[in-house]
Amino acid sequence: MASAVDAVGEPIPTSAVLMSASKHIAGRCRGENIAFLKCKKDDPNPEKCLDKGSQVIRCVLSLLKDLHQKCTKEMDAYPGCMYYNTDEFELCFKQQKEFEKACPLN
Amino acid sequence: MTEAFIRNKPGMASVKDMPLLQDGPPPGGFAPVRYARRIPSKGPSAVAIFLAAFGTFSWGMYEVGKGNKIRRAIKEEKYAARRAILPMLQAEEDERFVKEWKKYLEEEARIMKDVPGWKVGESVYHSGKWMPPATGELRPEVW
Numbered sequence: 001m002a003s004a005v006d007a008v009g010e011p012i013p014t015s016a017v018l019m020s021a022s023k024h025i026a027g028r029c030r031g032e033n034i035a036f037l038k039c040k041k042d043d044p045n046p047e048k049c050l051d052k053g054s055q056v057i058r059c060v061l062s063l064l065k066d067l068h069q070k071c072t073k074e075m076d077a078y079p080g081c082m083y084y085n086t087d088e089f090e091l092c093f094k095q096q097k098e099f100e101k102a103c104p105l106n
Numbered sequence: 107m108t109e110a111f112i113r114n115k116p117g118m119a120s121v122k123d124m125p126l127l128q129d130g131p132p133p134g135g136f137a138p139v140r141y142a143r144r145i146p147s148k149g150p151s152a153v154a155i156f157l158a159a160f161g162t163f164s165w166g167m168y169e170v171g172k173g174n175k176i177r178r179a180i181k182e183e184k185y186a187a188r189r190a191i192l193p194m195l196q197a198e199e200d201e202r203f204v205k206e207w208k209k210y211l212e213e214e215a216r217i218m219k220d221v222p223g224w225k226v227g228e229s230v231y232h233s234g235k236w237m238p239p240a241t242g243e244l245r246p247e248v249w
Contacts, residue, residue: 022191023187025194026189026190033192033194040196044236046203047207050201053200053201054201056193056197057198089184
């Protein structure tokens, strides 16, 4: 599997990358997530919630880029392990611990 | 002749006076043989056995409960991660869907432009809520 970012440096939101950063996403993009879900609950039409959706995507992608810049090695190792073990947390405890030590959830 | 030679008693007059040679008990008889049951009544009592079994079972169920807690924590971590990334995935899919839907509506308008009273993109349902298109294929290029 290639790195978590493509050639330019933009983060690729694959399932392994997203699951690895899920705790950070839950912490930092919490407001955008809740706003988007509330909008969806009121009206499931995709066209009505496009703006909130783009806010969510922007928040998550910027978070991924930030994580990759702060702890590049762990951000390659942990999603690599998740990719190999199909997103099973219990098989990647070692990489998860190193990742949380390098980029703590504040 | 041999029998008389074996069972010879010195001073016997004829063969008819030979002493008997039998396989019999030793003098004084055999020693007594025990054939009565002797099952000892020692060891743990019924209450002790029951308590030991119940205690083992309880300890085992306690360990099962501990293991279930750990397994539930692992599952909860997985579900929390899925909940955290759900809006991102839905938002990405919404953007892709809106792009495709606009193309589809343009195609529909082109096909039905000569039909009087046709509202392009009108919902076929009367409920008023938005329903996803029921074409049977979510993403034709993938499926």
